[in-house]
Amino acid sequence: MLDFTFTEEQKMLRDVARKFTDNEVRPFAAEIDEKEELPFDIITKAAELGFLGVVFPEQYGGGGFGEIGYCILLEEIARGCNSTAVTIGGHESLGAMAIYLCGNEEQKQKYLRPLAEGKLLAAFALTEPNAGSDAASMKTFAVDNGKNFLLNGNKTFITNGNIADVIVVFAITDASKGVKGITSFIVENKWNGFRAGKPEKKMGIRGSHTTDLFFENLEVPKENILGEVGNGFKVAMETLDVARVSLAAQCLGSSKEMLELSIKHANERKQFGKPIAEQQAIQFMLAEMASEIYQTESIIYRTAWMIDNNIPCSRESAICKLVATETVCKIADRAMQIHGGMGYMREYPIERLYRDARVNRIFEGTNEIQHIVIARDVLKSTK
Numbered sequence: 001m002l003d004f005t006f007t008e009e010q011k012m013l014r015d016v017a018r019k020f021t022d023n024e025v026r027p028f029a030a031e032i033d034e035k036e037e038l039p040f041d042i043i044t045k046a047a048e049l050g051f052l053g054v055v056f057p058e059q060y061g062g063g064g065f066g067e068i069g070y071c072i073l074l075e076e077i078a079r080g081c082n083s084t085a086v087t088i089g090g091h092e093s094l095g096a097m098a099i100y101l102c103g104n105e106e107q108k109q110k111y112l113r114p115l116a117e118g119k120l121l122a123a124f125a126l127t128e129p130n131a132g133s134d135a136a137s138m139k140t141f142a143v144d145n146g147k148n149f150l151l152n153g154n155k156t157f158i159t160n161g162n163i164a165d166v167i168v169v170f171a172i173t174d175a176s177k178g179v180k181g182i183t184s185f186i187v188e189n190k191w192n193g194f195r196a197g198k199p200e201k202k203m204g205i206r207g208s209h210t211t212d213l214f215f216e217n218l219e220v221p222k223e224n225i226l227g228e229v230g231n232g233f234k235v236a237m238e239t240l241d242v243a244r245v246s247l248a249a250q251c252l253g254s255s256k257e258m259l260e261l262s263i264k265h266a267n268e269r270k271q272f273g274k275p276i277a278e279q280q281a282i283q284f285m286l287a288e289m290a291s292e293i294y295q296t297e298s299i300i301y302r303t304a305w306m307i308d309n310n311i312p313c314s315r316e317s318a319i320c321k322l323v324a325t326e327t328v329c330k331i332a333d334r335a336m337q338i339h340g341g342m343g344y345m346r347e348y349p350i351e352r353l354y355r356d357a358r359v360n361r362i363f364e365g366t367n368e369i370q371h372i373v374i375a376r377d378v379l380k381s382t383k
């Protein structure tokens, strides 16, 4: 039986998230962008509402809403502020998610529980200055010294890098084994040898902090190996497979916000003696935006359902990422066109939403990499 309706609990979550966004997030979005700083009380309030662990089971301090609930949450928050959504995403979709998917019971109780309860914040450190799309070419390395692993190297462009308490770090443990020589570790920011750089100056999502990380003879206890030695690349890919769906949901939220703003503007703005909404050119743009949103929404919630039902969906999650991120950029462009000169001015939200949209085609694997993931799977299944 097909049932596309949200449950009462999911609807309740959406209402709470919408109220939070309307009252606590959207009114501050322009200021967050201008000051390049997300007030920590927004994160504290999100934590109090249980939003930092919505996706995880209750036994680990989470909300038990699974991927569908999490997509509902991020969609709502991204309607109000992409910087806030990305900060939550770096924590919940990436850092904490890696521990949930690949951690042992002890690690889940020690780290995932306080992360899900919003007592600690997480980050996920894969990218390096010379290892972006080709993440496996990383240089950060960890040497087994008997009791611990000694970690040295640096990471770049890490979301929440300077505010996270717990960071999932990927490092080479055996250079002779290629991707099978990478291991992931749970690292605490208070340990000796850890240092975060200054937040980067960015085009969009300026309230979300993106920093370098440096590790100098940092001793990681062996119990903090995430997964098994040599399995780190798998940990990264499994996490990204899930994270790409919620990133797509963020893009969906932002797309819906821009469509709403465009409809309002098209009805209010008069030229040639009538609202521009009466011009067919504007109507066609609105129709295209609505169609793309419907397509995006359909694949996101279908794929979130697959995750919640343990159905493998690497190809589908890459498709969600590809479609939703291309869509949000197209919608941002049309929204600005509908707003005319006003849309280009800082005073109006479209200018910020347009800048915020662009990064989505770059992070969590560029869209060219998503094409590769999809093509590989397509070719595999037709052999």
Ligand SMILES: Cc1cc2nc3c(=O)[nH]c(=O)nc-3n(C[C@H](O)[C@H](O)[C@H](O)COP(=O)(O)OP(=O)(O)OC[C@H]3O[C@@H](n4cnc5c(N)ncnc54)[C@H](O)[C@@H]3O)c2cc1C
Pocket (backbone or CB within 6 Å): 090, 094, 123, 124, 125, 126, 127, 131, 132, 133, 134, 156, 157, 158, 159, 160, 202, 210, 359, 362, 363, 364, 365, 366, 367, 368, 369
């Ligand atoms: C704001 C922001 C936040 C980020 N947060 C995080 C984070 O929290 N954790 C983390 O680990 N990383 C993070 N990143 C890093 C991000 O994941 C990388 O920027 C991304 O994977 C691309 O790597 P790169 O920037 O080195 O680009 P490159 O890999 O140098 O790519 C440059 C161009 O070449 C193309 N290209 C590369 N290889 C191929 C190929 N084989 N075929 C076709 N085209 C190719 C790419 O698609 C791209 O167009 C963040 C980045 C940004 C901008």
